[in-house]
Amino acid sequence: xxxxxxxxxxxxxxxxxxxxxxxxxxxxxxxxxxxxxxxxxxxxxxxxxxxxxxxxxxxxxxxxxxxxxxxxxxxxxxxxxxxxxxxxxxxxxxxxxxxxxxxxxxxx
Numbered sequence: 001x002x003x004x005x006x007x008x009x010x011x012x013x014x015x016x017x018x019x020x021x022x023x024x025x026x027x028x029x030x031x032x033x034x035x036x037x038x039x040x041x042x043x044x045x046x047x048x049x050x051x052x053x054x055x056x057x058x059x060x061x062x063x064x065x066x067x068x069x070x071x072x073x074x075x076x077x078x079x080x081x082x083x084x085x086x087x088x089x090x091x092x093x094x095x096x097x098x099x100x101x102x103x104x105x106x107x108x
Contacts, residue, residue, distance in 0.1 A: 030099035033092055045099075046106035057103035064097040 034044065037056060041047050045056030056064070070076035071085035088096070 026095065027099075030095040033088075033096055034099050037096070042106070044103045046103065048106075055106060056100040058105035059097075059100050061097040061101040064100055065093060068093045068096070 037045065040053045041056045042053075045059075047053050047055035047057075067076060068085050068088070071078055071081045074082060076082070085093075
């Protein structure tokens with residue numbers, strides 16, 4: 001019985017490490033995707049402001065998804081975002097939404 005419990009506990013630890021590793025990989029993937037937005041929207045979505053591009057940091061997940069889908073469908077007009085948004089998969093947009101929703105807003 002003790003041996004069985006030991007194997008079960010070891011299996012749980014390995015599974016937990018796998019989840020943490022997978023979560024870390026997803027976070028790194030999201031950070032990588034978000035770096036593509038930095039040129040216009042600032043590092044980690046914190047725009048410098050001043051009438052330039054809006055910041056993405058701190059936007060709600062739902063709002064970000066809504067806007068990206070509007071760009072993709074053409075419902076929201078833009079100079080380049082309608083083309084950029086079409087280059088992302090639904091999963092990538094969801095990763096970006098999660099990433100930016102967790103970033104602190106500039107100056108806060």
